[in-house]
Amino acid sequence: MKIGVIVFPGSNCDRDMYHVLTDVFKLDAEYFWHEKGLPKNIDAVILPGGFSYGDRLRSGAIAAHSPIIKDVKKMAEKGIPILGVCNGFQILVEAGLLPGALLKNTSLNFMCKWTSLIVENNKTPFTNKLKLHQKIPIPIANGEGRYYVDDETLKKLKKKNQIVFRYSEVVNGSSDRIAGVCNEDGNVVGMMPHPERAAESEINPIDNKPSSLIFESLLTTIGVKN
């Protein structure tokens, strides 16, 4: 069982994600530089947060054209679990693997704060151990985190159960308070908040259990017995 953590130039949550996967959840994880290909034996792929290419052009826009994205797309088609967090979410959106767009927060500022999520879909590989409508205390840290979709797409997202997380409060002006979505098949998930910053009790002042269930869901999905 192996999880690939993709590193783009400017990724900066890759080491945090790797730490949580390996040290906290004892998973076998490996970094993959964006110019490399992904080997066939990868069971899940995570695109961590950061500022790939310094957010030049648009956040995620350049990284979405990295050579490794071809492999990510192939794996997405095969149904392999793929998670994009923060900039990773922005990249998945720019790569066309997830619907919508991420715009500047309504505050026009970078926002780093703790908020909470509500689970709207607990059928994905990253949420199957969470309860529907469960609350997750979690931090956000982004400047372009306002999820936007047009009304028609929003209707479709609702119909196909593609809204995975909503904010419990109005945080940044996201359409319908959406914080995370998945593709139609449910195996590709993107979210703006950082579960890797909330999964350990030492750094989570509120409750680390719900965030750790995101990782435990993945454990269950890819068949690691714990």
Place this chain on the structure above:
Amino acid sequence: MSLEPQELDDLTSKIGRKPTSTELQIVAAEWSEHCSYKSSKKHLKMLPMKGPLVISEKGYDSGVLDVGDGYVITAHIESHNHPSAVEPYGGAATGVGGVIRDILSAGTRPIAIFDGLRFGDIEKDLQARWLFKNAVTGIADYGNCLGIPTIGGEVEFDECYSNYALVDVAAIGFGKKKNLIKNHAKKGDLVVLLGGSTGRDGIGGSQFASDSLESENRSAVQIPDPFIEKLIIEAILEARNQNLIHAMKDLGGGGLSCAVSETADALSIGIEMDVNKVHTRESDMNPDEIMVSESQERMLIVTNNDKLKKLDKICKKFRITCSVIGHVTSNNMMHVKKGKKTCANLPTDVVANATLLDRPSKKPAYLKNIEKEKKLKPILDYSKMMMKFISSPNIASKIWVYGQYDHEVGIRTVVKPGMDSSVLRLDNGKFLAAKIDGNPKHCYINPREGAIGCFEEACRNVVCTGAKPIGMLDHLQFGNPENPEIFWTFLESLKGLTDFAKYFEIPCVGGKVSLYNETPSGPIKPTPIIGILGLIDKTPLYSQKITTGNCLVIIGDTKNEMGGSEYFEYIHKFVGGKCPVVNFQESKTNMNIVLDLIRKDLLKTVHDCSKGGLAVAVSEICMTHQIGCNVSLEKVPGPKLDVDRILFSESHSRYLLVLEKKNTKKLEELLKKSKASYKMIGEFGGENIRFNKENKHVIDLRVDKAQKTWFNSLRELVVHG
């Protein structure tokens, strides 16, 4: 951008000939106050710099402390005042970049950023507001992109900074002791310039910073590119892991001139380099410009021919440019060529060591009557005054600032900003608390006691988390040192800091002096900034939820020390009076007992008493924990004082402890033994913050209302003004 006449004579006699134009540029940069510390160096030696945990190596730009189990932390502080006053976004951002590279130079990964920001009165002054807003964005955009959390700092507004800005940035690094770069070089080694291209930005920046700010010189301000810096960090740490770096130095003030001459001087080698080999942004740059450009995101590395291939490979991976610009010689000369033509050939010790000055000092005339108080207008309604006070820019919560900084990335931040000090977890199971503090209002009234107060306040802040202070960073910011009165205030502050550091055995592990901080209306107030690093062996004090019936205890006396207080200056618009004085013995007693009580797990939370006094400190606890409190002012220990003095005196060495009732007996036993002055002064509960005297409410505020005002007023002012 030139040398003083006597400096030119000095240089000419040292090298025995007339210097070339490139030589003049190189020496002018290196002999500037900013790079050479020529006014301050003689005196800085008084600070204690050694200690059991201090690791000193030649050529380090940052301090190194051993935190056990094979790990070290590195720390450094810098300012970017002149650039930020002209172009706050770029000035502040490149300030972050520079101090981060100092941390990187030692071979450690930067893990935290701190910022100390000072501007004019943002309530009235729109330019100050503009400077503030953009400096914060500059720091946020740079630090956030690097993925290094900005976890603490301070913001202050004072009219003495009108049309000016103080932007101080400190950074902390962490790594394995065995991975520290032990700077060394031998003949034939290669000198490599790695990172961003050299352009025409920041030309003469160090001289610009070594003079009073008279004209807006935007070309002297560097342009930030955090993306390149991030790539450099990763590339260099990879090169470090492969043992490819013999010596390393970041390019900061003075650009190549300083990096090359200081590296050569520190390692007792010579360096021969060719400006044609430097990768430049523009094709027509002349040698003088290349040597003094302060373009950002560049590192100088000494390596050898065998290792160069591997270094090249790493640079290719990250798509950063690395150019071999020269090689190491054994003749202790800095030889700069353009192709075959020699542009400069100077002994490195001459370049790197400006003649130090012994500037005259004289006690300033303004201090003669400063301690006299005037009769103040009585306050009719303290509750109303208090609401105004907590919404004032200096007292209001700084959440608008730190909410824009990614303070979680790196997942080390176990105690988050907004508390007395943030705490980071380290890989060896220990914790690091750090804080920077300044107080120019106190320092103006008494430069010595004010500086000591900053030192003690920073110590108090880390002590509140359970950390023992292990190292200090100082950043001494003053006006024009050629004015003997200003130079006196510099010396007084330095002496005060030295005395405190020696008494508490806290070594100074790094520092910086920034002089010529002059505004159109005169010099800034003396502004020493002190950074304290504190170590926690086991577990930090995680602030616990305060509940009804919990007790409030104060340690330390409240004295009649109102000079430079926010109450005098903001409410009464009066500058004067006696500023708080730290009693070293009391300070030590109180610090030790607080640490002991935390270790014995008797406390729910600890908060220090500082700006705004007891009234603000108690309110901060209540507003943070959303609970009311009843405080009896007659119980506050210390000499008998009027009620406003008890509420707003900024006496040092005071701590507020919150604990459960059941722990009070044990607490009193320990406090009695410690000989610290203390009293139980209040109880938590209800929805109001109340300060009572003789059964009357002197102050009575609704917590929810106060909290909303405290949290929102700074943002309201900046965003909606």
